[in-house]
Amino acid sequence: MSTTPSAAVVKPELREKLAECQRQLEELAAQLPDALDDWSAAERQVREGVLRLGRSLLQAWSDSADRRGEAPQCADCQERMRHKGLVSGQWATTLGAVQVRRARYRCEFCGRETYPQDAALRFGAHAVSRPLAEVIGRLGAQGPFAQARQNLKWDYDVPLAKQTIQHVCEEAGAKQLEREDQQRWALAALSPQEQLQQLPDSELTPKKAYVYADDTMIHTEGDWHEIRVARAAAVDAQDKVLAVEQRARFLSCQEFGWQLLLLARRVGYHRAAQRAFVADGAHWLWEIAAFHFPDAVQILDWYHLSEHVHQTAAAVYGEGSSAAQDFQTGLLEDLWEGRSREALRRLRQVRKPLRARTKREALRKLITYLENNRSRIDYPRYRALGLQIGSGAVEGACKTLVGARCKQAGMRNWTRRGAEGVLRLRAALQTGDYHDLWTPPKETAA
Ligand SMILES: [Zn+2]
Numbered sequence: 489m490s491t492t493p494s495a496a497v498v499k500p501e502l503r504e505k506l507a508e509c510q511r512q513l514e515e516l517a518a519q520l521p522d523a524l525d526d527w528s529a530a531e532r533q534v535r536e537g538v539l540r541l542g543r544s545l546l547q548a549w550s551d552s553a554d555r556r557g558e559a560p561q562c563a564d565c566q567e568r569m570r571h572k573g574l575v576s577g578q579w580a581t582t583l584g585a586v587q588v589r590r591a592r593y594r595c596e597f598c599g600r601e602t603y604p605q606d607a608a609l610r611f612g613a614h615a616v617s618r619p620l621a622e623v624i625g626r627l628g629a630q631g632p633f634a635q636a637r638q639n640l641k642w643d644y645d646v647p648l649a650k651q652t653i654q655h656v657c658e659e660a661g662a663k664q665l666e667r668e669d670q671q672r673w674a675l676a677a678l679s680p681q682e683q684l685q686q687l688p689d690s691e692l693t694p695k696k697a698y699v700y701a702d703d704t705m706i707h708t709e710g711d712w713h714e715i716r717v718a719r720a721a722a723v724d725a726q727d728k729v730l731a732v733e734q735r736a737r738f739l740s741c742q743e744f745g746w747q748l749l750l751l752a753r754r755v756g757y758h759r760a761a762q763r764a765f766v767a768d769g770a771h772w773l774w775e776i777a778a779f780h781f782p783d784a785v786q787i788l789d790w791y792h793l794s795e796h797v798h799q800t801a802a803a804v805y806g807e808g809s810s811a812a813q814d815f816q817t818g819l820l821e822d823l824w825e826g827r828s829r830e831a832l833r834r835l836r837q838v839r840k841p842l843r844a845r846t847k848r849e850a851l852r853k854l855i856t857y858l859e860n861n862r863s864r865i866d867y868p869r870y871r872a873l874g875l876q877i878g879s880g881a882v883e884g885a886c887k888t889l890v891g892a893r894c895k896q897a898g899m900r901n902w903t904r905r906g907a908e909g910v911l912r913l914r915a916a917l918q919t920g921d922y923h924d925l926w927t928p929p930k931e932t933a934a
Contacts, residue, residue, distance in 0.1 A: 498552050505548035512541050539645070542583040550588055560604045562595035569593035569602065579610060580646040581617040612659050614652055620644070621656050622926045628657035629913035629922075632899065654906070661909025664925055665737075672746050687749070692756030694722035694730050698876065699752050699781055700789070701744070701767045704886040707900040708907055715894075715907070716744050719885045720751035722760060727876075731755040732919045736890050736911040738904050745776040752781070764875050768792035769857050774864075788864040790877045794820060796857055803850035804838065823858075826868040832858060889915055 516537035520530050559568050574589040590605045611621035623644070627636035633654045640646050640653070675686055700719040705712045719734040733751040737744070757763060765777040765784040769792065777786055797819050805812035815838070822831040832855060839851040858865065870877045893899070893914055894907055916922040 498554055501552040502549055505552065506545075509541055509544050509548065512537070512544060516541070539583055543581075543586060546581065546583055547586050550586060555589070555591055555605065557591065557604060560593055560602060562598060562600055563602075564600055565595055565597045567595055567597050569595050569600075572601070575603070577610075577615060579615050579617050580620055580648060582619045582623060582644055584645050586617075611656060614656055616648070616652070616656060618926070620646065621660060622923075624648070624653055624656045625660045625913045625925075626917065626922060628653050629661075629893070629910055629917055631893070632896075633657070657913060658903075658906040658909040660925070661912035662905055664912050665908060668750075672743065672750060675750070676743075676746050687758075688753045690722075690731075690754055690756035690759065692722055692730050692759065694756050694760045695725040696727075696762040696764070696875065697722045697752065697755060697757040697760035699748055699757065699763075699765045699777075699784065700885065701748060701765075701773045701776070702789075702792075702886055703770075704890050704895075706890060706894045706902065706907060708902040708904045713738065713904070715890060715911075717885050717890060718744065718748045718751055720748070720755045720757060722755040722757070727874075734885050734889060734915045734919060736885075736915065737908055741772045741776065745780050748776060749780045757781075762873065762875065764870075766877075769796075769861050771860070785870065785873070785875060786864045787870055787875065787877055788861045790867065793823065793865070796854060797823075800850045800854045804842070804847045823865060824867055826866055828858065828862060828865055889918060 516533065519537075520533060555574070559571060561567065562569050570593060572592045572594045575592045576587055576589045578585055579588050588609060590603055590609060592601060592603055594601050610616060611618050614621070616624065624636065624640065627639050630636070633650045636653050636657075637648060637650050640648055675683055678686060698719075698721045700721070701717070702719075703714045703716045706715050707713075715736050715738055717734065717736050719732065721732045722730045724730055731754070733754050735747060735751065737747060739747055752758070763781065763784040764787055765781045766787045766789050767773040767777070768789050774786060777784060797816055801812040801816040801819075802808075805815060819831055819834060822828070822834065835851055835855050835858075839848055839855070842848050842851070867877050890911060893910065894902060913922065913925070916925050
């Protein structure tokens with residue numbers, strides 16, 4: 489975009505503007521206290537002063553930077569657009585508010601106007617720089633938007649509307665998801681042979697790899713909807729976590745299967761010596777397991793099983809009663825030790841004399857649940873293999889990824905796209921690759 493002749497004058501021009509910065513620095517030094525005991529005051533003054541100075545420097549640089557570029561083509565008429573002078577705008581940045589002048593172009597045929605440099609200067613259509621958008625996304629993914637707004641005011645002295653913060657977060661996540669969706673759709677459209685070649689690889693060769701799947705409810709667009717949580721994790725021989733990938737999405741069963749496969753490939757599932765698919769009892773999840781992960785050990789998540797037993801105990805004997813506690817402890821012990829036959833016998837015995845329909849129904853459900861998952865509750869075997877069974881890793885994902893950000897008081901006004909977007913940012917924060925979302929995407933196969 490920039491051309492050399494004027495680039496040579498940018499720095500000299502900038503140097504001329506540094507007098508103002510110099511004056512500010514001298515002023516700051518003059519105002520600092522004399523005694524070492526006044527450290528706190530000095531630290532605060534220096535921090536504020538340096539931010540002010542930084543703002544001036546960024547402003548001076550922005551005023552002198554080479555802003556010429558090639559005239560763009562009109563997106564509608566394909567005609568070369570005409571330069572219409574510079575237009576000033578005010579951006580919120582990590583250093584505070586800065587004025588930006590950038591070129592405006594106009595199509596002589598249809599009147600369309602454009603600011604071609606805006607894509608590099610700001611985040612979307614917001615008067616917010618991209619580095620600040622990265623901060624906004626982090627704060628908005630960590631907690632309520634109102635809280636993010638307060639923190640931005642305190643730490644960066646940028647007053648932004650709560651709505652701006654929400655939109656920046658949702659758009660940042662949605663952009664990432666759009667890219668991922670494109671990749672997934674492209675992959676699903678290929679022949680099985682081509683799919684094998686196009687699936688992403690990983691540099692990891694883990695000892696064990698786990699694929700977890702679960703769902704949870706969140707309130708979007710006026711009602712409760714099920715959002716699906718996919719998680720893949722790779723660990724070494726000492727069970728140290730090497731990589732984790734997770735997503736919370738409103739996807740169809742089929743799409744969710746592909747999502748799981750892609751996450752699994754990224755953590756090196758296909759290179760792992762041991763592979764497990766851990767999920768709650770839902771039938772469609774085991775279908776995904778059989779289709780995409782045929783060589784995985786299928787395990788009914790111990791956490792879900794325990795929860796189910798707990799609910800049944802409460803329904804039959806009353807929440808918190810000692811009879812409920814005894815029933816639960818005995819049953820879980822049988823299941824933990826792999827005595828599923830005994831466990832089922834125990835349940836049928838309990839059910840036999842009962843009259844109350846709700847109690848009979850609760851027991852029937854648990855019996856069916858265990859029978860349907862009989863091949864997935866051999867917990868002594870999984871333990872012997874060194875596989876995690878009771879990690880609650882998915883339940884953890886549901887709670888820490890989705891619940892803590894979308895299900896607390898005052899967190900009900902989500903659109904589906906908005907919730908997915910914010911949760912995409914949150915997932916990246918939790919797995920430690922949030923910053924990568926803000927670096928331009930590389931052209932990769934999948
Ligand atoms: Zn035009």
